[in-house]
Amino acid sequence: MGHVRYISTTTVQPTLQNESTQRIELTPWDLQFILFGYSQKGLLFHKPKPSTYDKYPNKSLIQHLQTSLSLTLDIFFPLAGRLAITENEDDNTTSFSVDCNGAGAQFVHAVADGVTVADILDPVLVPSDIVHSFFFMNGVLNYEGVSEPLLAVQVTDLFDGIFIGCTTNHSVVDGSTFWRFFNTWSEISRRAETSTENCRKISQPPPIFSREFFDGGIIDFPVRIANFHNQVPKNRSPALSAPLHQRIFNFSKEKIAQLKAKANAEMGTTKISSLQALLAHLWLSIIRNKHLNPDQESKYTLLVGLRQRFQLPLPEEYLGNVVQFGTVTSTVSDLLEHGLGWTAWEINKMIASKTKDEVRKYLEEWIESPQLIQLNNLASDYSFGTGSSPRFNMYGNDFGWGRPLAVRSGAANKSVGKLTVAPGAEDGSIEFEACLSPQTLQALDEDAEFIASLSK
Known part of the structure; x- marks a missing residue:
């Protein structure tokens, strides 16, 4: 190199x-x-x-x-x-x-x-x-x-x-x-x-x-x-309990549709979205391959977009942050026993809880008692965080010589458990940049169920 x-x-x-x-x-x-x-x-x-x-x-x-x-x-x-x-x-x-x-x-x-x-x-x-x-x-x-x-x-x-x-x-x-x-x-x-x-x-x-x-x-x-x-943190780099490797996992439009259909069928609903089903699948797959204590608590933290959840919807063109952290918490045993549909439904309920009243309440309470979040509080060996969105127009950025081949991110805000989502290069596909320990990535690579869910 x-x-x-x-x-x-x-x-x-x-x-x-x-x-x-x-x-x-x-x-x-x-x-x-x-x-x-x-x-x-x-x-x-x-x-x-x-x-x-x-x-x-x-x-x-x-x-x-x-x-x-x-x-x-x-x-x-x-x-x-x-x-x-x-x-x-x-x-x-x-x-x-x-x-x-x-x-x-x-x-x-x-x-x-x-x-x-x-x-x-x-x-x-x-x-x-x-x-x-x-x-x-x-x-x-x-x-x-x-x-x-x-x-x-x-x-x-x-x-x-x-x-x-x-x-x-x-x-x-x-x-x-x-x-x-x-x-x-x-x-x-x-x-x-x-x-x-x-x-x-x-x-x-x-x-x-x-x-x-x-x-x-x-x-x-x-x-x-x-x-x-x-x-202000004195140590800018969160301590890692294991070496950090990154891998891109790509899920095709067809595989995502299968996961969505399965999750909705298990819960008897049609409200679970493609992304919610995919997040649940990834969370479950990682937990299954880490062999954690069944009583271990695991969290999945998402950045939830709020432009349409403000009292008067904020325009898409509004310059600034209009996102809020939301977290789903469960024990390892509950996740593995209940499976895809239940996990996706828990994510769905968390997102749905960000109502207009809750959004305003968050702003008022934050002003009263500001909470400055630090990265190492969001992800770990058994808890995970996802930012970005597959809805962003990343592959439409043609500067004059053709569309991009790939999206990549830098070193900022990286830690074990960070799972960054983006649209895939193929129409309807979604990819995750997964920051995980070498052992977890190796276990996922040997998991036939997980590998079968990836794009060929």
């Missing part, structure tokens, strides 16, 4: 520079992530053909991507800002907001000498040493966005491919907003737009930054956090 060489680092600012003093307040949904690492997601492509460059007169591909990113930041201008921190002297609390100052995003051009597309896609285990090097700002936590860029892009040239990795501040955007940004940037690049005016005509609706949705006593901005600095 080759190694990554950094060619250049550039600050990319919006093309429309102004003396903006706009501030966007962070909500409890945003602030719950303030001690997490930045989000890291990227796309692997074949290397563009020489004819692709004909659309970019007198420009290299890197220059074109920088220009199109600058135009995209005209639309998503908060990502070109920084976090602003306010120490409230009247009650010794801390508040955060986004300062839309146009300071810029970081753009890194790198080369992975000797690394091919096959080196990334062919191994059974994700080659983490290489893939993680495709992302910038490793180890940066969200609260550090006060001095660090809120967005860093690394474009890495491979021998026969290219990887575009984005690192974004998770206290500013959730997965929905992140992929809307990615979709907008790829469309601007694909259309080879050169002016902000033309960019306003693209298919992606512009983001909405307003916090007026929280008027009427829901949130009294700014949100204040007591003893914030005492909660």
Whole structure:
């Protein structure tokens, strides 16, 4: 394997520079992530053909991507800002907001000498040493966005491919907003737009930054956090009880339909979704192969999207986090005895419990007593956490030379038990990036029932 060489680092600012003093307040949904690492997601492509460059007169591909990113930041201008921190002297609390100052995003051009597309896609285990090097700002936590860029892009040239990795501040955007940004940037690049005016005509609706949705006593901005600095972790890397390996598990549309039908039939319902059945199947398969004590408690934590669960549904274009953690808890014996349908139904009930009243109650209680979540509280050898969504448009990101070959994530927020979901490359398929111990992955590989559920 080759190694990554950094060619250049550039600050990319919006093309429309102004003396903006706009501030966007962070909500409890945003602030719950303030001690997490930045989000890291990227796309692997074949290397563009020489004819692709004909659309970019007198420009290299890197220059074109920088220009199109600058135009995209005209639309998503908060990502070109920084976090602003306010120490409230009247009650010794801390508040955060986004300062839309146009300071810029970081753009890194790198080369992975000797690394091919096959080196990334062919191994059974994700080659983490290489893939993680495709992302910038490793180890940066969200609260550090006060001095660090809120967005860093690394474009890495491979021998026969290219990887575009984005690192974004998770206290500013959730997965929905992140992929809307990615979709907008790829469309601007694909259309080879050169002016902000033309960019306003693209298919992606512009983001909405307003916090007026929280008027009427829901949130009294700014949100204040007591003893914030005492909660910042001294050890940034959770201790692992076992070595961590990563593997991509892909489930075809047909296999998912079979699991959904089985789960619903077992419970005499039609309400269990494809994803809920798949989550239950994965949870059960891992538990079955870990041979845990039957009385051991296991938890599955999900990020539940709330845009349609707010009192007045928030628009999909709303820029910010609109997600909440939800957890299903069971003993190992109950999971294995009750099986797929029961486990999927428990997940379904948890998600259904996030009603409009419960969502508002969460916001009010969080403001009264802020709870800053740390990663090592969510996943472990026997408890699991899933973020992202198979509904995000990841494979539609054509920058002008074809659709992506694969989606990969960086090192941020990784721990044993992290199961990141994404759409698969094939229509209707779903894949999981599973961070598990080598022993658990080996056991899954020898489990005929589990292997039969995977795409061929």
